[in-house]
Amino acid sequence: MAEKRGCGFDSLVRDCYRSGGYVFAPSPATLQDRHAITRIARLASNENPDPPSPRAIEMAVAALSQANRYPDEHVTGLVRALREYHGPYNFVVGVGMDGVIETILRTLVAAGDRVVVSTPTFSFYRLAAIGQGAEVREVLRRKDFSVDITRFLKEAQAAKVAFLCSPNNPTGTVTSCSEVEEILGAMEGVLFLDNAYVEFCYEDYRPLMKKYDNLIIGRTMSKAFSLAGLRVGYAFVPDWIVPCYSRAATPFSLNSVSAAAAIGALQDPAHVARARDRVFGLRKMVTERCRFPVTPSGANFVLVDVSPRTGREVSEELATKGVLVRSCESFPGLGDQYIRVSIGEEWEMELFISEINRL
Numbered sequence: 001m002a003e004k005r006g007c008g009f010d011s012l013v014r015d016c017y018r019s020g021g022y023v024f025a026p027s028p029a030t031l032q033d034r035h036a037i038t039r040i041a042r043l044a045s046n047e048n049p050d051p052p053s054p055r056a057i058e059m060a061v062a063a064l065s066q067a068n069r070y071p072d073e074h075v076t077g078l079v080r081a082l083r084e085y086h087g088p089y090n091f092v093v094g095v096g097m098d099g100v101i102e103t104i105l106r107t108l109v110a111a112g113d114r115v116v117v118s119t120p121t122f123s124f125y126r127l128a129a130i131g132q133g134a135e136v137r138e139v140l141r142r143k144d145f146s147v148d149i150t151r152f153l154k155e156a157q158a159a160k161v162a163f164l165c166s167p168n169n170p171t172g173t174v175t176s177c178s179e180v181e182e183i184l185g186a187m188e189g190v191l192f193l194d195n196a197y198v199e200f201c202y203e204d205y206r207p208l209m210k211k212y213d214n215l216i217i218g219r220t221m222s223k224a225f226s227l228a229g230l231r232v233g234y235a236f237v238p239d240w241i242v243p244c245y246s247r248a249a250t251p252f253s254l255n256s257v258s259a260a261a262a263i264g265a266l267q268d269p270a271h272v273a274r275a276r277d278r279v280f281g282l283r284k285m286v287t288e289r290c291r292f293p294v295t296p297s298g299a300n301f302v303l304v305d306v307s308p309r310t311g312r313e314v315s316e317e318l319a320t321k322g323v324l325v326r327s328c329e330s331f332p333g334l335g336d337q338y339i340r341v342s343i344g345e346e347w348e349m350e351l352f353i354s355e356i357n358r359l
């Protein structure tokens, strides 16, 4: 029998997984343990502070009683609900948009293929792409975080897949439909447009699906729809992708309870409208009253420049006051002077404002 060698099997692990990985927001549990605070403003993960729609809960509970059966492999009910909500588009679904991103990359990208990312942005594009052995090129945004289209296209023209996030995480920056079209028209590969926060801005990219066969629009039920814990994501896709996506996907990955909850959530658009109205109001309030500069945002969070302090210092100090925000120093290309603050409930934003303005 092989002797226990501690880390002796390290050499078996692929290079890309020996260090690094996804950086998670601090959890309320660690805060409660460390500082004995009970009422915590949870502003680190861009969730909807409202619980799921009652309709979503009702449908999830009903689905539980049939959980002895495998889910419908075509996720017919959810796809139908998506068509009722958005119109006659083609959809694929996954375990969160993260799951969709991973399956899309598995479908399209082979070792050595180029994947382009517009940084600073969501870290998972890069992590998922290196998992496929892709060669990842990062194209820096301008100082105001807008996309430098010329530089982006220079790298993206020869790419298999390019990722663009709008509204962008963690900056909140919105890239207009016409800029997206400029990119799409010049690309040979696929543009993955991440619309995780699109419900909180005024741009609607869906009509582009009718004009371009190389566009995928990623969506999530984790943010506006209050289902982060159930992990449901989906994407608008060109029709050629649907059968290959199914072949690449892990069988039955989206569980039947989550799929049922998503159907219920889509049947309650008033729930999303409430979240949207609250975000519009409180985002304006925070932008006006925060004594540090706030980047214009089309999302349910804002990026705050806390220089000359660092994001880490400020987020640690806010945590001792019961306010959890995200330090942004783990976002490549951003610098260490930023925090990202979700738009939560009114009391949470009042607490954030009074604590940050006191620093």
Ligand SMILES: *Cc1c(COP(=O)(O)O)cnc(C)c1O
Residues within 6 Å of the ligand: 095, 096, 097, 098, 099, 122, 165, 168, 169, 194, 196, 219, 220, 221, 222, 228, 231, 232, 233
């Ligand atoms: C939250 C988030 C996602 C992932 O959403 P899930 O559906 O929860 O996996 C994708 N992209 C961006 C930019 C996000 O912020």
